[in-house]
Amino acid sequence: MRVRHGTALLLRLLALAALVLGLQAAPAHAAPAAGTFRVLAFYDGTYDAAHISFDHEANTWFAQQGAAHGFTYTATTDWSRLNSTELAGYQVVMFLDNYPHTASQRSAFQSYVQNGGGFVGFHVSAFNTDTSDWPWYHNTFLGTGTFRSNTWGPTQETLRVDDPGHPATAGLPATITSSVSEWYSWQNDLRKNPAIDVLASMAPSTFPIGTDPNQTWYSGDYPIVWTNRGYRMVYNNFGHNAMDYATNTALSSTFASAQQNRLLLQEIAWAAGQDGGPVTPPDDSTGRITGYGGKCVDVAGASSANGAAVQRQRRGRPAGIRRGCAGAPARWGWSRGLLGGTGTAAGLPVRSARTALRSRAGKRDAVRGASGMRCPSVRRSR
Numbered sequence: 001m002r003v004r005h006g007t008a009l010l011l012r013l014l015a016l017a018a019l020v021l022g023l024q025a026a027p028a029h030a031a032p033a034a035g036t037f038r039v040l041a042f043y044d045g046t047y048d049a050a051h052i053s054f055d056h057e058a059n060t061w062f063a064q065q066g067a068a069h070g071f072t073y074t075a076t077t078d079w080s081r082l083n084s085t086e087l088a089g090y091q092v093v094m095f096l097d098n099y100p101h102t103a104s105q106r107s108a109f110q111s112y113v114q115n116g117g118g119f120v121g122f123h124v125s126a127f128n129t130d131t132s133d134w135p136w137y138h139n140t141f142l143g144t145g146t147f148r149s150n151t152w153g154p155t156q157e158t159l160r161v162d163d164p165g166h167p168a169t170a171g172l173p174a175t176i177t178s179s180v181s182e183w184y185s186w187q188n189d190l191r192k193n194p195a196i197d198v199l200a201s202m203a204p205s206t207f208p209i210g211t212d213p214n215q216t217w218y219s220g221d222y223p224i225v226w227t228n229r230g231y232r233m234v235y236n237n238f239g240h241n242a243m244d245y246a247t248n249t250a251l252s253s254t255f256a257s258a259q260q261n262r263l264l265l266q267e268i269a270w271a272a273g274q275d276g277g278p279v280t281p282p283d284d285s286t287g288r289i290t291g292y293g294g295k296c297v298d299v300a301g302a303s304s305a306n307g308a309a310v311q312r313q314r315r316g317r318p319a320g321i322r323r324g325c326a327g328a329p330a331r332w333g334w335s336r337g338l339l340g341g342t343g344t345a346a347g348l349p350v351r352s353a354r355t356a357l358r359s360r361a362g363k364r365d366a367v368r369g370a371s372g373m374r375c376p377s378v379r380r381s382r
């Protein structure tokens with residue numbers, strides 16, 4: 001009897017120890033059941049019409065894709081929701097057009113990703129001119145350092161898949177076609193950072209990149225999509241639509257590339273811990289939308305792209321625009337006027353490069369342009 005009692009007690013103790021060890025080993029954000037996870041996207045939606053346009057269509061497109069692929073998508077401009085209690089209910093966090101600027105929000109986000117939470121970021125969510133604003137985010141997590149330069153105007157490019165073995169790039173060909181975007185380069189060489197795995201970069205065949213000769217990349221190595229090996233995260237350089245700023249009309253869609261859409265969906269699934277293999281987004285577009293700028297485009301007959309509503313290019317144009325193939329503007333970029341000159345064009349102020357630089361506080365200064373419209377301050381790229 002005593003032997004049996006002792007054996008039973010030993011078994012109970014072993015079971016308790018296994019349970020304790022199991023609880024200690026479990027990540028704070030364990031992967032949910034296959035096909036069921038939640039995404040929480042943060043954005044401002046208050047500066048640069050190109051970014052606002054992206055925010056709006058991203059919120060529509062991701063919600064639609066979530067319904068088709070088994071995840072829920074929630075978007076908010078309330079950054080106070082970036083806290084540990086709220087984040088515990090989500091497997092992936094997105095930054096669409098900014099990053100947190102309060103100590104509590106930053107601490108909650110850092111703790112979230114360090115404990116297994118997923119992250120997908122876009123374009124301006126990495127932009128900074130001073131990494132001391134948030135050293136961990138810019139230097140360690142993203143690895144970029146400060147913003148260095150951008151192309152202008154927005155263009156569609158060919159991306160080379162650098163790591164075909166990553167779940168985010170599963171099933172993609174050696175090169176893919178991007179959507180139209182403005183493109184950023186950074187202070188740090190991401191290739192030299194052992195923590196960074198570049199998933200896709202500008203293909204050598206895609207140069208030159210840009211439509212303004214003074215803000216065009218002619219050669220070089222430009223990572224576009226990458227992950228930090230220490231986290232379930234992916235950053236995407238794109239997320240800036242081509243715009244007619246005078247009429248606030250979108251001339252491109254970030255979700256016009258089926259190949260890039262597939263990459264995005266696989267990024268999200270991987271960030272959520274769903275490594276289920278290649279994803280094929282539905283092709284429900286009604287027309288081909290391939291780009292804007294100095295390269296050939298075709299926007300005729302297209303009113304949507306993979307479920308994301310876009311606006312057709314208008315026939316009217318300010319004086320001075322030259323026409324390219326398929327009737328699209330060529331060698332000039334839209335902003336609040338024309339690029340490549342000084343002063344104004346057709347009564348609209350000229351934007352030479354990026355929109356406003358973000359200050360240490362995360363705000364953007366504003367000036368009034370020649371048209372009387374309130375527009376962001378600007379800076380010329382070097």
